[in-house]
Amino acid sequence: MPVIEHGVRRSEPGTGSVMVVLVVVLLAAWLVLSIVGFAIEGILWLGLIGVVLFVATAIVGWLRRSTHRKV
Structure with missing residues (x-):
C-alpha cells in the first residue's frame, strides 16, 4: 500500500526495483x-x-x- 508523506504518494520499498527489472527486460526484448x-x-x-x-x-x-528520485 502506498505511503503518503507531505501530500506526496510514495510506493512501498522494493517496488522500484521491480520497475527497473521490467524496463530492462522490455529493452532487451525490443x-x-x-x-x-x-x-x-x-x-x-x-x-x-x-x-x-x-x-x-x-x-x-x-x-x-x-x-x-525527486520523491
Whole structure:
C-alpha cells in the first residue's frame, strides 16, 4: 500500500526495483526484435517497430526513475 508523506504518494520499498527489472527486460526484448528485423530484410518493419519501442521504453523508464528520485 502506498505511503503518503507531505501530500506526496510514495510506493512501498522494493517496488522500484521491480520497475527497473521490467524496463530492462522490455529493452532487451525490443533490442532482440530490432536485430532480427534488420538482419532479415523481409521483415524490416519488425526492426523499425523494435527501435521505436526501445526508444519509448527507455524514455518511460528514465522519466519514472527521475520521478522516483525527486520523491
